[in-house]
Amino acid sequence: MIKILTVVGARPQIIKAAALSRAVKNTFADKLEEKILHTGQHYDFNMSDVFFDEMQIPKPQYNLNVGSESHGKQTARMISGIEEVLSGEKFEAIVLYGDTNSTLAGAIAASKLNTPIIHIEAGLRSFNMAMPEEINRIVCDQLSSLLFAPTQTAIDNLSREGFSDSKAKFANGKQSQIFNSGDIMYDNSLFYSTIAEQKTNILKQLDIKDQDFALATIHRNHNTDNPERLSSVFEAFLEIAESKRINIVLPIHPRTGKALQKLPVIGDKIHKNSRIKLIPPISFFEMIVLEKHAKIIMTDSGGLQKEAYFFKKPCIIIRPETEWVEITEQNAGILTDTNKDLIIQAFEQLTLSEITYPPVFGVGNSAEFILDKTFNYLLYK
Ligand code: UD1
Numbered sequence: 001m002i003k004i005l006t007v008v009g010a011r012p013q014i015i016k017a018a019a020l021s022r023a024v025k026n027t028f029a030d031k032l033e034e035k036i037l038h039t040g041q042h043y044d045f046n047m048s049d050v051f052f053d054e055m056q057i058p059k060p061q062y063n064l065n066v067g068s069e070s071h072g073k074q075t076a077r078m079i080s081g082i083e084e085v086l087s088g089e090k091f092e093a094i095v096l097y098g099d100t101n102s103t104l105a106g107a108i109a110a111s112k113l114n115t116p117i118i119h120i121e122a123g124l125r126s127f128n129m130a131m132p133e134e135i136n137r138i139v140c141d142q143l144s145s146l147l148f149a150p151t152q153t154a155i156d157n158l159s160r161e162g163f164s165d166s167k168a169k170f171a172n173g174k175q176s177q178i179f180n181s182g183d184i185m186y187d188n189s190l191f192y193s194t195i196a197e198q199k200t201n202i203l204k205q206l207d208i209k210d211q212d213f214a215l216a217t218i219h220r221n222h223n224t225d226n227p228e229r230l231s232s233v234f235e236a237f238l239e240i241a242e243s244k245r246i247n248i249v250l251p252i253h254p255r256t257g258k259a260l261q262k263l264p265v266i267g268d269k270i271h272k273n274s275r276i277k278l279i280p281p282i283s284f285f286e287m288i289v290l291e292k293h294a295k296i297i298m299t300d301s302g303g304l305q306k307e308a309y310f311f312k313k314p315c316i317i318i319r320p321e322t323e324w325v326e327i328t329e330q331n332a333g334i335l336t337d338t339n340k341d342l343i344i345q346a347f348e349q350l351t352l353s354e355i356t357y358p359p360v361f362g363v364g365n366s367a368e369f370i371l372d373k374t375f376n377y378l379l380y381k
Contacts, residue, residue: 182362
């Protein structure tokens with residue numbers, strides 16, 4: 001039996017981990033044993049526990065309870081906690097997702113102990129070094145043994161960074177390996193698409209119907225921590241709601257909620273507008289149902305951009321750039337940054353155009369693919 005440690009910390013990682021845990025249980029139960037470590041980066045019930053409950057993810061064996069802190073302190077606590085776990089119990093490899101501070105901490109702790117790193121969602125680049133996520137993903141990729149890229153673009157990024165002809169070897173004498181595994185989020189969107197409809201009645205609760213609303217989220221620190229940028233986004237939402245006579249469902253990340261409290265004028269307008277439905281963070285099932293029935297999605301989240309594409313919905317990307325260039329190349333999404341006029345124009349353009357959604361994110365069997373490659377790698381380590 002090969003033992004692996006999966007590290008999660010932030011909301012999207014918990015969701016991705018569900019797909020892998022499901023595949024371990026269904027297909028690899030006699031070969032792989034998975035334990036989960038939660039760093040505690042996200043700790044509110046509706047940012048963490050709700051996903052474990054809903055998707056029946058095994059409870060974490062380890063919880064570091066690091067909570068919110070500055071990046072340095074938060075990451076340092078995680079490194080120290082993960083190091084302790086890896087020193088106490090022998091794991092053949094560590095599985096890390098995406099680009100959060102939890103990913104970075106796992107990469108540093110594991111690499112110093114020569115524990116092979118399996119990076120899921122490798123190779124993504126925004127080329128914007130002001131994003132904490134860009135720093136985290138570059139470091140993690142450099143330290144990983146197996147890199148599972150979700151798209152061809154991610155593979156190309158890694159090749160450009162010299163992975164294909166790198167001479168660097170790990171403690172086991174092997175070079176890193178790169179694979180296009182497709183997107184593990186797609187596994188979940190397909191798997192839960194029907195179940196989610198049966199298990200929630202979010203449309204009724206919010207008094208909305210298929211196609212009569214836009215779904216919006218804003219949480220990136222670049223947007224929430226700058227009052228001008230945040231106000232501009234909310235002004236665009238207010239204008240779209242009124243001029244296009246459309247509801248806007250806005251599940252609000254805790255950080256954004258706090259930032260909005262500091263903008264009383266715009267906050268008041270948002271709260272008073274009956275078309276804007278400001279709600280606390282929602283479960284994954286509720287999110288899937290909203291995505292399936294929305295007319296359009298407006299977001300600065302990477303995950304939501306892709307889920308929009310999975311469910312064939314146009315997406316206004318409230319960022320200056322995206323790692324998911326397939327979406328903009330396909331004209332299924334438009335980059336607007338936080339520019340109010342561009343957001344409104346993009347709404348008009350995207351709701352009028354005919355868009356096709358070829359399968360650029362794989363076929364929804366990423367978890368099995370990843371486990372197969374991982375098992376073979378570790379068996380012959
Ligand atoms: C993190 C990731 C980001 C990912 C996002 C998903 C990093 C650098 N960023 O951003 O890539 O897209 O998760 O949500 O790791 N807070 C709560 N309750 C919680 C969690 C957070 O109130 O359960 C508040 C705290 O005030 C905290 C702030 O949100 O300071 C930001 O949380 P943090 O985990 O640092 O980053 P995210 O913005 O969530």
